[in-house]
Amino acid sequence: GESVGLHLPTLSVQEGDNSIINCAYSNSASDYFIWYKQESGKGPQFIIDIRSNMDKRQGQRVTVLLNKTVKHLSLQIAATQPGDSAVYFCAEIPNAGNMLTFGGGTRLMVKP
Amino acid sequence: DAGVTQSPTHLIKTRGQQVTLRCSPKSGHDTVSWYQQALGQGPQFIFQYYEEEERQRGNFPDRFSGHQFPNYSSELNVNALLLGDSALYLCASSRDSSFSTFGSGTRLTVV
Numbered sequence: 001g002e003s004v005g006l007h008l009p010t011l012s013v014q015e016g017d018n019s020i021i022n023c024a025y026s027n028s029a030s031d032y033f034i035w036y037k038q039e040s041g042k043g044p045q046f047i048i049d050i051r052s053n054m055d056k057r058q059g060q061r062v063t064v065l066l067n068k069t070v071k072h073l074s075l076q077i078a079a080t081q082p083g084d085s086a087v088y089f090c091a092e093i094p095n096a097g098n099m100l101t102f103g104g105g106t107r108l109m110v111k112p
Numbered sequence: 113d114a115g116v117t118q119s120p121t122h123l124i125k126t127r128g129q130q131v132t133l134r135c136s137p138k139s140g141h142d143t144v145s146w147y148q149q150a151l152g153q154g155p156q157f158i159f160q161y162y163e164e165e166e167r168q169r170g171n172f173p174d175r176f177s178g179h180q181f182p183n184y185s186s187e188l189n190v191n192a193l194l195l196g197d198s199a200l201y202l203c204a205s206s207r208d209s210s211f212s213t214f215g216s217g218t219r220l221t222v223v
Contacts, residue, residue, distance in 0.1 A: 034211055036214075042216050043216045044155065044202070044214045046211050046212075089154050089155075091154075098143075098160070098168075099145065099157040099160060100145075100157060100204075100212060101157070102154030102155050102156070103154050104153055104154050105152075105153070
């Protein structure tokens with residue numbers, strides 16, 4: 001079946017640098033995309049979302065970019081901090097129904 | 113304001129047994145979804161409950177069943193446990209088109 005996937009399983013960055021986490025999706029019918037952060041022993045925590053009628057959305061230190069032409073989603077974290085260390089998942093919701101389809105996750109490690 | 117709460121936090125069961133996991137949604141939320149997360153993988157959708165009925169279901173066998181109560185809380189039941197059912201079980205709640213809020217999960221180990 002169709003699923004959401006990620007290019008890089010592990011990303012290591014220096015504290016203060018910018019981080020970019022990528023995600024490829026295959027369901028062109030998806031209407032809504034969400035990035036979640038999951039720390040050890042916790043459930044996924046909402047970071048930012050974007051609808052398919054947008055190509056960019058900014059939050060506090062985070063930006064999500066959506067390229068529907070190549071079915072690509074990215075999460076940019078500015079001035080990465082040690083507290084950003086976690087596993088990041090992108091998830092999609094098709095335009096029919098509201099179940100989340102998650103990718104396999106990218107582990108972000110921030111070096112002090 | 114309490115978020116999504118799940119109980120128990122950890123559980124060990126023997127193969128073949130049955131288990132019930134519980135979830136209380138975030139205040140104001142009326143929809144509850146359950147996900148299974150194997151170690152090192154993303155959560156996989158099991159099913160969703162709304163107005164006490166199963167509204168949507170993922171690719172899980174009938175051994176997985178659930179229930180939603182009038183106060184919107186929910187239970188996930190798994191019968192005839194297999195070793196492969198060992199995972200983190202996540203409950204998420206939402207209302208209308210809001211994004212899902214997740215609980216911290218129940219870590220189930222089947223031995």
